[in-house]
Structure formats: C-alpha cells, structure tokens
Amino acid sequence: MTPEKDEELVNDRRAAVLRAVVSHYVRTGEPAGSKTLVERYKLGVSPATVRNDMAALEDAGYISHPHTSAGRVPTDAGYRYVVDEWGGDVKLSRSDAQRVEQFYIEPRWALEDALRQTASLLSSLTHHAAVVFTPALDRSTIRHVEVIGLAPHRAMLIVVTDTGRVEDHVLVLDDDASEDDLGTLSRLLNEMLTGEALEDAPVIVAKRLEELPSTLKSLGGEVLSVLRQGVAEREGERVFLEGTSNMVDEQKFSDLETVRQVIGALEHRRLLLEVLAEALSSTSVSVKIGSENRAEEMRSCTVITAPYAIEGSTVGSLGIVGPTRMDYRRTIAAVYEVSAQLGHMLGRLAQ
Amino acid sequence: MTPEKDEELVNDRRAAVLRAVVSHYVRTGEPAGSKTLVERYKLGVSPATVRNDMAALEDAGYISHPHTSAGRVPTDAGYRYVVDEWGGDVKLSRSDAQRVEQFYIEPRWALEDALRQTASLLSSLTHHAAVVFTPALDRSTIRHVEVIGLAPHRAMLIVVTDTGRVEDHVLVLDDDASEDDLGTLSRLLNEMLTGEALEDAPVIVAKRLEELPSTLKSLGGEVLSVLRQGVAEREGERVFLEGTSNMVDEQKFSDLETVRQVIGALEHRRLLLEVLAEALSSTSVSVKIGSENRAEEMRSCTVITAPYAIEGSTVGSLGIVGPTRMDYRRTIAAVYEVSAQLGHMLGRLAQ
DNA sequence: CTTTAGCACTCCGCTAGGCAGAGTGCTAAC
DNA sequence: GTTAGCACTCTGCCTAGCGGAGTGCTAAAG
Numbered sequence: 133m134t135p136e137k138d139e140e141l142v143n144d145r146r147a148a149v150l151r152a153v154v155s156h157y158v159r160t161g162e163p164a165g166s167k168t169l170v171e172r173y174k175l176g177v178s179p180a181t182v183r184n185d186m187a188a189l190e191d192a193g194y195i196s197h198p199h200t201s202a203g204r205v206p207t208d209a210g211y212r213y214v215v216d217e218w219g220g221d222v223k224l225s226r227s228d229a230q231r232v233e234q235f236y237i238e239p240r241w242a243l244e245d246a247l248r249q250t251a252s253l254l255s256s257l258t259h260h261a262a263v264v265f266t267p268a269l270d271r272s273t274i275r276h277v278e279v280i281g282l283a284p285h286r287a288m289l290i291v292v293t294d295t296g297r298v299e300d301h302v303l304v305l306d307d308d309a310s311e312d313d314l315g316t317l318s319r320l321l322n323e324m325l326t327g328e329a330l331e332d333a334p335v336i337v338a339k340r341l342e343e344l345p346s347t348l349k350s351l352g353g354e355v356l357s358v359l360r361q362g363v364a365e366r367e368g369e370r371v372f373l374e375g376t377s378n379m380v381d382e383q384k385f386s387d388l389e390t391v392r393q394v395i396g397a398l399e400h401r402r403l404l405l406e407v408l409a410e411a412l413s414s415t416s417v418s419v420k421i422g423s424e425n426r427a428e429e430m431r432s433c434t435v436i437t438a439p440y441a442i443e444g445s446t447v448g449s450l451g452i453v454g455p456t457r458m459d460y461r462r463t464i465a466a467v468y469e470v471s472a473q474l475g476h477m478l479g480r481l482a483q
Numbered sequence: 484m485t486p487e488k489d490e491e492l493v494n495d496r497r498a499a500v501l502r503a504v505v506s507h508y509v510r511t512g513e514p515a516g517s518k519t520l521v522e523r524y525k526l527g528v529s530p531a532t533v534r535n536d537m538a539a540l541e542d543a544g545y546i547s548h549p550h551t552s553a554g555r556v557p558t559d560a561g562y563r564y565v566v567d568e569w570g571g572d573v574k575l576s577r578s579d580a581q582r583v584e585q586f587y588i589e590p591r592w593a594l595e596d597a598l599r600q601t602a603s604l605l606s607s608l609t610h611h612a613a614v615v616f617t618p619a620l621d622r623s624t625i626r627h628v629e630v631i632g633l634a635p636h637r638a639m640l641i642v643v644t645d646t647g648r649v650e651d652h653v654l655v656l657d658d659d660a661s662e663d664d665l666g667t668l669s670r671l672l673n674e675m676l677t678g679e680a681l682e683d684a685p686v687i688v689a690k691r692l693e694e695l696p697s698t699l700k701s702l703g704g705e706v707l708s709v710l711r712q713g714v715a716e717r718e719g720e721r722v723f724l725e726g727t728s729n730m731v732d733e734q735k736f737s738d739l740e741t742v743r744q745v746i747g748a749l750e751h752r753r754l755l756l757e758v759l760a761e762a763l764s765s766t767s768v769s770v771k772i773g774s775e776n777r778a779e780e781m782r783s784c785t786v787i788t789a790p791y792a793i794e795g796s797t798v799g800s801l802g803i804v805g806p807t808r809m810d811y812r813r814t815i816a817a818v819y820e821v822s823a824q825l826g827h828m829l830g831r832l833a834q
Numbered sequence: 835c836t837t838t839a840g841c842a843c844t845c846c847g848c849t850a851g852g853c854a855g856a857g858t859g860c861t862a863a864c
Numbered sequence: 865g866t867t868a869g870c871a872c873t874c875t876g877c878c879t880a881g882c883g884g885a886g887t888g889c890t891a892a893a894g
Binding site: 179180201 | 836837838839840843844845846
C-alpha cells in the first residue's frame with residue numbers, strides 16, 4: 133500500500149462517516165454516536181475507529197458536539213460538504229417528478245395564477261415554506277396599453293405583456309379629462325409601447341412626451357411617473373409565499389423565538405426580495421446553509437433558490453426556506469425540477 | 484335593604500370579579516387567585532368572599548380551574564360575558580385612531596393595494612393575524628372590457644370596474660383569431676357590459692351570445708365560460724392575509740401543534756373564506772370566541788370580523804384571528820374602526 | 835502507522851422525594 | 865351575607881441518585 137492510497141482510503145472513510153452523521157441526524161433529529169453509526173451504516177470498521185474519524189471531522193469543522201458526551205451533529209460546513217459532493221447530481225423521485233409534470237399541463241393560466249400555484253406546489257413537495265418571484269424588470273414585451281376613466285379625477289392605466297401579465301396603476305388627474313382625451317392617449321401609448329420591453333416603457337414615454345397634444349401633457353406626465361414608480365415599487369407584490377405553516381412543524385427548529393423571527397422575515401418581503409433577486413443572477417440552483425446566508429434572520433435556516441428562464445433568458449426566481457436540518461437531496465431536486473418545468477411552461481405560453 | 488337590591492349587589496360584584504379575572508388573565512397569562520384579585524382590583528371585599536363568588540361563577544360556567552389548587556381562568560363563556568357587557572361600546576385609543584385615519588389619506592391606490600395594505604394595518608394595530616376579503620360578487624360596475632391577443636392560440640380578457648379592480652383571464656382559442664376579430668369582440672363586449680354589475684356579466688353575455696357574428700361565436704363562448712368560472716373561482720385570490728407570525732408570538736397559545744393547525748387553516752384559504760363570507764351578511768362586528776366557531780380548527784382561537792360597506796352597501800369583510808386570550812376591547816375597536824374607514828375610503832374613490 | 839479493545843469518565847435525561855407557595859373549600863364565628 | 869381560620873391539595877422547583885449513551889485515552893494488535 134502506498135501512503136497515497138492509504139490517505140485516500142482514510143479520507144474516503146471519513147467522508148462516509150460524515151455522510152452517515154448527516155444522514156442520521158437529518159432522519160432522526162438525534163445526534164449520531166459512533167456505535168449507532170457502525171451498526172446502521174455498513175462502515176466496516178469498529179466504533180473506536182469511527183470515533184477517531186469523528187474527532188478529526190470535528191477538528192476540521194464539519195461536525196460538532198452539543199455537549200461532551202453526546203453524539204455528533206453536522207455543522208453548516210458539514211451539510212455544505214455533502215451537498216457539494218453530489219454537485220448537481222440530484223434527482224426527484226419518479227412520483228414527484230410526475231406530479232410536477234402533471235401540474236403544468238393546464239393551459240389556461242395567467243401569469244399570476246401560475247406563479248402562485250407554483251409556490252403551493254413547491255411547498256407541498258418539500259414541506260418547507262416556498263416562494264416564487266417575478267421581477268418587475270422582466271424582458272416580456274408589451275402587448276397592449278389602455279387608459280380607462282374611473283371617476284372624475286381618477287383613471288386607470290393598464291399594461292398587458294405577452295407573458296400574460298397585467299399591470300394596473302391608478303392615475304390621479306389634476307383636471308378632468310374627457311373620454312375622448314383618454315381614448316386618444318390610449319391610442320398614442322399603444323403606438324409608442326406595443327412590442328417594446330416593459331422595463332423600457334418609462335424611458336420611451338419620457339422621450340416622446342413632447343409629441344403629445346397639449347391637452348394630454350399633464351396626463352402623460354402622470355402616466356410616466358406611475359410607470360416609473362410601478363417598475364420600481366411593484367416588486368414586493370410580485371412575491372408569492374406559501375407553506376409558512378411548515379416552519380412551525382415538528383421541532384426541527386430549536387426554539388420558538390427563532391421561528392417567529394423567520395416567519396416575520398418572510399412576511400416583511402424586503403429580505404425575501406433581496407435573496408430572490410440574488411438568485412436571478414445565478415445560473416443554477418443555489419444553496420445557502422445557515423451562516424452562509426447574508427441576512428441575520430436567515431442564519432438559522434437553509435435557503436435554496438433557483439432562477440427560472442424562458443428559452444434561456446431568466447425571468448424570475450423561486451425557492452424554499454427551511455431548517456438547516458433538511459433532506460437536501462430531495463429538496464434541491466424539487467427546487468431544480470420545479471424551476472425547470474415552470475420555465476418550460478411559461479415558454480409554451482409565450483411561444 | 485330589599486332582597487332585590489341585595490341580589491343586584493351580589494350580581495354586580497360577581498360581574499366585577501369576572502371582569503377582574505378576565506382582565507388579570509389577559510394581561511398576565513397567569514390564572515387569577517382570590518388574594519391577588521382583591522389586592523389589585525379594588526373589589527372592597529375579602530378574599531374569602533371572592534372565593535365564594537368564584538365558585539358560583541365556576542358553577543355558572545364562566546371560569547374554570549386548570550387544576551384543583553390554581554387560580555381561575557376565563558372560559559369562552561367568560562370572555563363572552565364581558566364582551567357582551569360592553570356591547571358596541573368600545574373605542575380606539577386616540578393615537579391608534581389617528582394612525583388609521585392617516586393611513587387612508589393616500590389617494591393613488593388601486594383596490595388591490597388598498598386591501599393588502601389594510602390587512603397589514605389591521606395586523607400591526609392588533610398584533611394578530613389579519614385578513615381582508617372582497618367577494619367576487621360585488622356590486623361594482625364594469626367600466627371597460629378588452630380582449631387582447633397574446634400568442635397564436637391565446638388571448639387575454641380584461642375587465643375593469645369602477646372600484647379600480649382589474650380582473651384578467653386567459654382565453655384559449657381553438658382557431659386563430661385575427662387582431663380585427665379581437666378588436667370587434669372588444670367593442671361588442673364593451674357595448675354589452677359597460678355600466679353593468681360585474682356579477683351580472685355572465686348572464687348578459689349568455690343572453691346576447693347569439694348576436695355575435697359567426698366568426699366570433701366560439702371566441703364568445705370561451706369568454707362566457709371564463710367569466711362564469713372567474714366569478715366562481717377567483718374568490719380565493721381575493722383574500723389578503725398578513726401578520727401570521729403573530730400567531731407564534733409568546734406562548735399565548737398553549738401548544739405548538741395548535742399553532743401549526745391554525746396557521747395551516749389560514750393558509751388553506753377555504754376555511755377563511757367561509758368565515759369571511761359569513762361576515763358579509765352580518766351588519767356589524769362579530770366576535771366568535773373559541774368554541775363558538777363553527778370550524779373545528781378555529782376552536783382554540785377568537786375570530787373577530789366586520790363587513791365594510793360603500794355608502795351603506797356591503798362590499799367585503801375583514802377581521803383578525805388570534806388566541807382567545809386577547810385584549811378584546813382594543814381588538815374589537817380596531818376591527819370596527821378599520822372596517823369603517825376602509826369603507827369611507829372606498830366610497831371616496833368610487834364617488 | 836492504522837485499527838481496535840478496554841476502561842474510566844462525563845454528561846444527559848429520568849425519576850423520586852422533599853419543600854415552599856399559592857390557592858382552594860369548608861366550617862364556624864361575626 | 866361576609867369574614868377569619870385552617871386543613872388540604874396541587875404545582876413548581878430543587879436536589880440527589882442512577883442508568884445509559886457516548887466520548888477520549890491508552891495500550892496492544894495488525
């Protein structure tokens with residue numbers, strides 16, 4: 133035996149021990165002891181050897197002791213190790229995969245429904261809180277614009293995109309506008325904007341504001357400010373959150389106060405938005421385990437996100453939030469699969 | 484002293500004791516003992532007397548023992564008694580009332596925003612989970628209808644009402660329809676529906692389906708089915724829920740499993756919808772304490788709801804869900820005030 | 835040098851017992 | 865009808881003791 137081979141062997145076994153610790157703890161919630169481990173996972177060595185390996189793994193920061201004489205529990209780094217080991221090599225169970233596929237057959241969905249339902253699906257697949265996000269600045273193109281009078285000083289601007297998204301904004305008018313004025317404005321806006329990207333709308337309107345007849349100037353200004361604001365502000369409303377109750381499930385979280393904080397954080401969409409916005413620029417599934425999360429409130433959670441894309445261009449992101457103690461394999465697979473299928477479905481709609 | 488007067492006195496004092504028990508328990512979460520009660524609430528009698536009264540109150544079902552030698556805790560009936568005693572005589576604190584008023588000044592709100600934000604407001608005022616509901620079958624009238632082509636076999640039907648509500652539905656087309664066809668259809672639908680009540684739309688379209696040119700028949704049929712379905716199905720999406728994290732707050736609920744169930748129930752909007760639909764037909768604030776709730780899952784909660792109305796006609800309902808141990812006075816006042824102010828605000832918008 | 839058996843040690847979790855405190859219900863007196 | 869007194873009960877908390885699980889170390893075996 134060359135020393136190299138020995139080293140290999142040792143490391144291989146150590147990795148196996150780490151995998152066993154993670155697996156055991158994820159399943160039972162109990163810290164794993166050396167004896168239990170050799171009994172239940174065919175490690176082929178004695179408990180004493182496993183103990184030595186465990187000590188080494190602990191030194192390396194992969195596992196830790198709750199107290200002197202308890203078994204070992206994975207640290208965030210420990211989970212990280214096993215997750216990295218598979219790389220992207222995770223697959224959804226047959227039945228779950230079918231369920232996802234079935235789910236996206238229904239053709240009669242507007243964007244909003246599809247996203248909301250996707251959050252539900254993801255939550256029920258993973259048993260964690262699930263979240264789906266469409267950024268305001270997507271590349272969908274404008275199909276139609278309409279200005280409709282509601283009341284003497286109020287009108288409504290409606291923008292429809294080819295992905296089936298409908299934006300509506302209330303306009304407040306200084307002076308009354310006749311039905312004719314509004315009709316004219318609708319026509320002009322349609323000429324300007326149809327076929328353009330939604331995010332370019334404010335720029336285009338700004339540029340061509342001068343072309344409007346003088347009676348429509350102030351109205352046009354209002355449209356512009358609303359469009360600008362809309363692009364910036366509507367983001368928070370484009371987040372669909374489902375399955376929060378899963379956070380309270382079983383004692384996977386150590387203490388209640390933590391749960392409250394996390395649920396609170398989820399509700400105050402700000403944080404959620406940051407996380408999901410980050411996912412937009414990633415190319416595949418991203419897993420943030422415990423302390424790897426930037427946000428303080430999420431340090432006790434694992435957040436798994438993925439972007440979803442229509443024919444190669446990212447249009448949104450989705451993900452789940454759960455305890456660090458989770459079945460990473462299943463969960464990553466579910467997030468991946470749902471993001472892919474959602475993308476396909478949206479692609480079919482926009483085709 | 485006539486015996487009558489004596490009886491009065493006794494009952495008065497008993498009521499005072501009951502009020503004290505409720506007040507003490509709501510504030511501290513501790514069962515109230517006779518000694519503590521006379522010390523902190525100027526009952527003017529000895530602990531022994533209070534004990535006698537407590538025994539009587541227990542016989543009457545208003546309070547109960549957690550165990551032989553602990554203080555008393557209000558039963559659902561106990562809470563009910565004190566709530567009934569004030570009747571509608573509850574008022575919001577000056578500062579809270581101002582906050583609500585301030586809140587509704589912003590004029591640039593579409594219906595959806597207003598309702599979502601109202602849920603947030605209510606939740607933050609009461610520290611309970613808050614919910615706001617607009618039924619699909621409201622009396623708002625249709626302002627505009629538009630059919631827009633999205634993709635070869637897909638179009639979108641958009642309906643705008645005078646309350647600023649925008650309904651959108653995807654249409655799936657058997658055969659391609661030209662832009663012209665869609666334009667014609669838009670015009671015809673507008674003629675039929677503008678000024679009519681939203682809930683009447685399916686009926687009207689059904690009646691006049693025959694008038695459509697033959698090329699638009701199948702398209703019209705699709706519109707009809709989508710309208711019917713929309714009126715029936717969209718209800719679930721017209722529920723805004725905020726502040727769920729408050730349910731996990733402090734140990735106001737005895738056990739965790741209960742919390743999970745309740746949060747789960749809130750998320751599966753079905754139950755919520757039933758409760759809120761009931762509130763629609765009531766004329767003022769309704770308080771359901773614990774076992775008074777019809778739904779099994781809500782038996783450990785108090786649900787307080789109120790309808791809100793635009794100029795006298797009810798258009799929706801809202802409310803909160805919290806533990807039975809709550810500050811009823813504040814909470815009822817908040818629900819009442821918010822429902823009233825929301826109604827006013829909507830009235831101004833629709834004016 | 836790695837693996838293993840043996841062993842002393844640590845710490846948790848559970849149970850039992852004891853004790854103080856809060857609160858009750860009853861009785862008898864005011 | 866109200867009150868004081870008293871015996872009683874039950875909780876909550878602390879302590880001590882014990883079994884079990886698990887460790888770390890040492891020394892021997894491979």
